[in-house]
Every structure is written in C-alpha cells, then in structure tokens.
Amino acid sequence: MSSLQMASGVAVSQAFNPRRLAFNPERLPSRGIRFQGKKSAIVSCVNVDVKPSPEIAAKKMEGNGSKEIMEAEAKLIVGTYARAPLVLASGKGCKLYDVEGREYLDLTSGIAVNALGHCDSDWLKAVIEQANLLTHVSNVYYSVPQVELAKRLVASSFADRVFFSNSGTEANEAAIKFARKFQRHSNPDAKEPASEFVSFSHSFHGRTMGALALTSKEQYRTPFEPVMPGVSFVEFGDIEASKKLIQRGKTAAVFVEPVQGEGGIYSARKEFLQFLRDACDEAGALLVFDEVQCGLGRTGQLWAHEPYGIFPDIMTLAKPLAGGLPIGAVLLTERVASAINYGDHGSTFAGGPLVCTAAISVLDKISKPGFLSSVSEKGQFFKNLLTQKLGSNSHVKEIRGLGLIIGIELDVSASPVVDACRNSGLLVLTAGKGNVVRLVPPLVITQEELSQAAEILANALLALDGHDY
Numbered sequence: 001m002s003s004l005q006m007a008s009g010v011a012v013s014q015a016f017n018p019r020r021l022a023f024n025p026e027r028l029p030s031r032g033i034r035f036q037g038k039k040s041a042i043v044s045c046v047n048v049d050v051k052p053s054p055e056i057a058a059k060k061m062e063g064n065g066s067k068e069i070m071e072a073e074a075k076l077i078v079g080t081y082a083r084a085p086l087v088l089a090s091g092k093g094c095k096l097y098d099v100e101g102r103e104y105l106d107l108t109s110g111i112a113v114n115a116l117g118h119c120d121s122d123w124l125k126a127v128i129e130q131a132n133l134l135t136h137v138s139n140v141y142y143s144v145p146q147v148e149l150a151k152r153l154v155a156s157s158f159a160d161r162v163f164f165s166n167s168g169t170e171a172n173e174a175a176i177k178f179a180r181k182f183q184r185h186s187n188p189d190a191k192e193p194a195s196e197f198v199s200f201s202h203s204f205h206g207r208t209m210g211a212l213a214l215t216s217k218e219q220y221r222t223p224f225e226p227v228m229p230g231v232s233f234v235e236f237g238d239i240e241a242s243k244k245l246i247q248r249g250k251t252a253a254v255f256v257e258p259v260q261g262e263g264g265i266y267s268a269r270k271e272f273l274q275f276l277r278d279a280c281d282e283a284g285a286l287l288v289f290d291e292v293q294c295g296l297g298r299t300g301q302l303w304a305h306e307p308y309g310i311f312p313d314i315m316t317l318a319k320p321l322a323g324g325l326p327i328g329a330v331l332l333t334e335r336v337a338s339a340i341n342y343g344d345h346g347s348t349f350a351g352g353p354l355v356c357t358a359a360i361s362v363l364d365k366i367s368k369p370g371f372l373s374s375v376s377e378k379g380q381f382f383k384n385l386l387t388q389k390l391g392s393n394s395h396v397k398e399i400r401g402l403g404l405i406i407g408i409e410l411d412v413s414a415s416p417v418v419d420a421c422r423n424s425g426l427l428v429l430t431a432g433k434g435n436v437v438r439l440v441p442p443l444v445i446t447q448e449e450l451s452q453a454a455e456i457l458a459n460a461l462l463a464l465d466g467h468d469y
C-alpha cells in the first residue's frame, strides 16, 4: 500500500487506467505533435479503486475518440463555447493528455485555476480523505473546514470576515449585494441610499446579471439587456474621469481588478489605485478588488494588491482557490460585514467541507516560504526569455504582466498563434480583443518547461505570416 493509500484509508490503484484500453496510436495526426509513447503518454494521477472491471471500462470508452466526443457535444451541449478541437482525458503537473494519447504543455491552467498543476499529490490526498469523511452539509450546519479556511484567509489578508460562494461571478454578485446593503445600513435616513457602481474599460467580473453589468465588453452585455442598472464605465487608469463619477450618495462601490486578466493583462498604476481608495473614502463608497484571476500567488504575491500597499473594503476570489473545484470567496472588513444580517445572502453548496479542504491545501502550499518568490523569479525569467525570443517579431507590440500572468500583445488576432501552439503541443489562451496571447501556467511550472514554451511560441508566431511549420 502506498503512503497515500495508508493516509487516506482509501484503496488507490495506479495500475488500472481505462484510457489505455482506448488508445490507438494510428489516430495520431503527424504534424508537429510530440508523442510520448504508449505508457508514459497516458497517465492518470490516481484511480480510486471502486472496483471497475476492465470490461466495463472498455465498454464505457467505446466510440469515445475525439471525433465522436466533439460530434456528440455539438448535438447535446448548449452552444455557448467555441472550443478548441481537443478532448482532454488526464493531467499531471503541467502536462495534459488527450483521449488520443497526445501530450500538451499547459500554459492555461484551466483559465488560471490549476495553480498547483494537475493532480497535485497533497491536494489529491486532502480531497480523497475529506470525500471519505464528508462532502456537503449545506450552511444550515457548521463544518470545520469552512471555519479553518476562513481563519487562514483572514490571517493572510486585510479582511476580518469571509463569505463563500461557488464561482467568481457569484463572489462579485455577493459583493454587489453587500455594497448595496452597506450603503442602506450606513445611511438609515437616506430615502434612496447610494446604489450605483463604477467599473473600468477592459474589465471582466463575470456572467451573472450583476457581475455582467460591471463587465466592460459590450458583446457580453447587450444580448441580455436590461442588466443591473446604474453602472458607469471609465477608462482603466483615468483618474480625472473617475473623479467625476465617484460621488457621495450615488456610488455604492467601485469594482477594479488590480491586474486585469480577460481584458488583456493590464496592471493598475499605484497612483490610480491610491486615487480610487481616497475617492471612495471621500464619497463613502466601497472599494472592491476583484482578484478572481490575479489573486492567490499568480503575480508572485499572495494578493495582487499587496505591493501597492493599498487595501480594499472587499476582495473577491475564486479561480485557483480550491485547486480546480468550484469555489468563490468574498473577503471583507468588519465595517462592511456589520451591515449584513441573517438571511441577507446565502448558498446551498458554498463553503462545503470538500471544497474548503481542497482550498486549505492550496492556500497552505502557496503561502509556504519560497513558493511566492519562486513565482516571481520564474515570471521574470519567462518574461526576459519571451522578450529575447519574440521581441523582434514585427507582430509583437508588447510583452507585459507580473509573475506568471503574462500577455503578448499582437497587432493582429492571436488565434493563428494559439492554433499553431496547440499543433505543437502547447496550450495557451487569448485575452483582450483576441489580439493578446495570455500565458497563465500552473505556478509550479519549471524553468525548463517555460523555456520549451518560449521556443514553441517563437516558432508559432511564424504562423502569422502564413508559414506552415
């Protein structure tokens, strides 16, 4: 029995892997894809032994090659996602494997989620142990992991209290409600307490009606209008324009990402965040930092706002917090939390024992001495390397970012580069208006893997000039 098995009390089998049964090397496309060999290409981090028979597994896999899955998806799933033509089956560390057995170096982390890579052994052990004890109880009852996670979040941040949700958009939705309630509570005599919001160009805060209203991209909002009213947008970084909009009695809160992710990897200037802090204080408005994407070690600091020395009233978190399980969190000061009463907000699933245990294992690892400095060092190394290898390409306008959230802005659409990378075994994302290559690798990535990625990216840029390679 392995130490993992002994610790979790769950029988764990590395031997059985249904993917092996489905593997067919003849299906591999020949162009530029590195194939790792039958045994190493197809991995599973761990298979909890629920005694599946190889016959049942083989039956399950029948007809589940990439083509069959994509065709079935097109018939069965609501068409909201223009997916890359890739059916992923397993992952380990910074590597992903598709159902055909091809290996990919993952610089997407499931959109900045898998900070510890895929199937981190401590995370996995924590999840298996907790799933074996208790997964869900609802918020009708207390549970230990929720309180333990809240303790750690409070101890490591400006905040005094935490509210848990299930995603980034829900965390922002809760922050909107808390800001409105705070205004009502602090201005009991006002007939109409401040209820409006200020947000910025390139912002992304989520897809539900409130968070969507705060999101700058019009294509996301207009098909669903009317969204939540009362949101004004200002150019990100424009102090003068913000000054006119942040008003006492009108503005409930200002939402800002210290480092914008979806919008194209733009970092706020210190003077801008300082101005927002001062303007909010003067107007009695709350300052909300959305660190759903940039928080929790991504920039090389635990919180992206830390190096600015400017603190919000509310911070929202989500993506990396539970290592791939769905979670969101709203961190707030006692001053704001004191406006919130029983029944003001809630969730059936949020803060359950399983996700909170997973999050504790992520937070403990990311907070370890040396982890964050390694993210900064690797980020600097990668940015220098990208500048060296890609900087002279005429399509590259700027390489920017902090830690391991890096954007390569192009003068054209980044899609051909993303496709060319994928064909060479590297997964990357776009951002902005589709003209930015977004690189958000697992924070545990090695310098060797980053060098490999830079090499592939440099070659993939040739796709912009019509070179086939």
Ligand SMILES: Cc1ncc(COP(=O)(O)O)c(C=O)c1O
Pocket: 111, 167, 168, 169, 170, 172, 204, 205, 206, 207, 257, 261, 262, 290, 291, 292, 293, 294, 318, 319
């Ligand atoms: C800054 C930011 N806020 C909120 C969200 C929404 O998070 P979710 O997709 O978990 O709802 C995202 C998602 O990309 C984000 O980047």
